[in-house]
Every structure is written in structure tokens, then in C-alpha cells.
Amino acid sequence: MTDLEIRPMMAADIEAAVAIYQAGGWGERREYLEWQLASPAMRLLVGVRGGAVVATGMAAINGPVGWIGSIFVDVSMRSRGYGRALTEAACALIDAAGCRTQALIASPFGKPLYDKMGFRVDEYYQILEAEPLANAPTPPPGRILRPMRPDDLGRVHSLDRQATGEDRSHILDSLARSGWVVESGGELGGFLVSILPGGGTVVALEIGDAVCLLDQLRHLGVGRTETVHAAVPQIHESGWRGLGQLGWRAAFQTPRMLRGPEIDWEPTLIWGVLSFAFG
Numbered sequence: 001m002t003d004l005e006i007r008p009m010m011a012a013d014i015e016a017a018v019a020i021y022q023a024g025g026w027g028e029r030r031e032y033l034e035w036q037l038a039s040p041a042m043r044l045l046v047g048v049r050g051g052a053v054v055a056t057g058m059a060a061i062n063g064p065v066g067w068i069g070s071i072f073v074d075v076s077m078r079s080r081g082y083g084r085a086l087t088e089a090a091c092a093l094i095d096a097a098g099c100r101t102q103a104l105i106a107s108p109f110g111k112p113l114y115d116k117m118g119f120r121v122d123e124y125y126q127i128l129e130a131e132p133l134a135n136a137p138t139p140p141p142g143r144i145l146r147p148m149r150p151d152d153l154g155r156v157h158s159l160d161r162q163a164t165g166e167d168r169s170h171i172l173d174s175l176a177r178s179g180w181v182v183e184s185g186g187e188l189g190g191f192l193v194s195i196l197p198g199g200g201t202v203v204a205l206e207i208g209d210a211v212c213l214l215d216q217l218r219h220l221g222v223g224r225t226e227t228v229h230a231a232v233p234q235i236h237e238s239g240w241r242g243l244g245q246l247g248w249r250a251a252f253q254t255p256r257m258l259r260g261p262e263i264d265w266e267p268t269l270i271w272g273v274l275s276f277a278f279g
Helices: 011-023 029-039 082-096 110-116 150-164 170-176 205-220 239-244
Strands: 005-008 044-049 052-062 065-073 101-103 121-130 144-149 180-184 187-191 201-204 228-233 247-257 271-274
Touching: 005 052, 011 044, 011 052, 029 044, 044 082, 052 082, 052 101, 052 170, 065 082, 065 150, 082 110, 101 110, 110 247, 121 239, 144 205, 150 170, 150 187, 150 201, 180 205, 201 205, 205 228, 205 239, 205 271, 228 239, 239 247
Parallel strands: 065 101
Antiparallel strands: 005 044, 044 052, 052 065, 101 247, 121 228, 121 247, 144 180, 180 187, 187 201, 201 271, 228 271
């Protein structure tokens, strides 16, 4: 790609990246980018043409799995191969970090490209939506909903590895201060961490715990977002149908795609994703 320079994103690039996101309908993501830049396990990239940032990409290094995300090209610069160039650059960073599997969540615009690059659909996420809740949720009988503490992190890491097959401890640790857990008798039933309003990682053993955490996410969304999203793997039919019976509305499906070995995960434990950039 002779007219596109791809290099690491720097703090000075954030304003330009935010501007192309807003122009392209992605909304305000300044805090999100600042958080990613501060994480040593994130690799952020920009595509520069004529001295201006016209594209972005990202790789998240989660132990054996690397996620590709935030592939975004200025609307005036599309159909020039820039999206593929950023994707290939992110994949190279993942390979260099020693990850065995590359993963992404594909938009309808991006999926044809990922098909050509050898990614395959591994699963679909059922995305459901609901409005924010003015009142904090009441936990199920015998359960406690409380803020996450530093001494929770070992159990949170363990449950997350069981659910995802990845090592996302760097993400969880960075968001722990705003995280929440559900527990009973000292046993962890699930947790919530979030960076963008309206969505977050929700991992829970039972639907009652998941609903409590999702309702807490809805409560945290008051004044910050018009809708809150859950994301349940399609294979977990009883999970997304159960949320539907509780008033959550089906919004859309989106594919999770892989290149490389399968991931040993437990999709029935996943009720929300942190973002479409890294699951």
C-alpha cells in the first residue's frame, strides 16, 4: 500500500481518530482510545496518508488468542484497500506476540474482507437491547451484588479463562475499580466490567446472576446511553431466549470469526462483550 503509512498510534493521534469515528457514525470514543493506549497488551495502529490519520486498527494480546478490532477507514477513503492493510498489520502484531488464534467480531461491511483473508465463522452473538434502569437491581435470593475488590481478581481471572479460553487479566485488572460481582457465601457467581456506556463483559454461571449484572449495567447507563446491550452466543439458546422473556429485545446478530486453532471456551457463561473490538 504505497500511499498509506501504517504506524503505532500515539496520544497525539487521538483527536484525529475521534474525528473520523464521529464522522463515520461511531460516536465519541476518546476515553476508550486513551484507555487502550495505556494498556501494554493493546497494540493500536493508525494509517496515515498525506500526513493525516485516515484509518485505525487494533490488536489485543490475550494469551493464546489475539483480537483484531477498531478497523475503521475515513468514509472518504474507503475501497482503496486500507482496511485490509490495517487488518494485516494487526494480524502481524498478533503473530509476533505468539498468539495461536486470531479472532474478531465482523461487521457486515468487513465480513467479505475477512472471508477472503481466511477467517471462518466460529459462532454468532445474539445482540439484545433494553433501556437503562433508574433503580439498582435486587440480587437473587442469597446473592450479594457489590463493587469488585482487588481480592476478587484471582477468582475473576479464573472464571473469565473458563468462559473465554483467553487470558484477559490485563483488561480485567485495568477496569476492576469500576467492576461489579455477584457472590453467594463467598463463591463468585459472575462479574461485570465495562468501558463504553451501554455494554460490557458479563460472565456468569447462572441466568439469575447474569440478569442481575445486566440490570446493573442498565442502571449504570442512566444518563449516559439510550440503550444497553447484552451479547449471548447463539449456541446458548436458553440464555438469549430467557433474556427475551424478561423484556430484552433482539437487535441483531454478529459473527465471531477465527483464523487458526479453535478456542476452548464455554459460551454458555458469556452474557455480554466488552466491545466488538476484542470480545
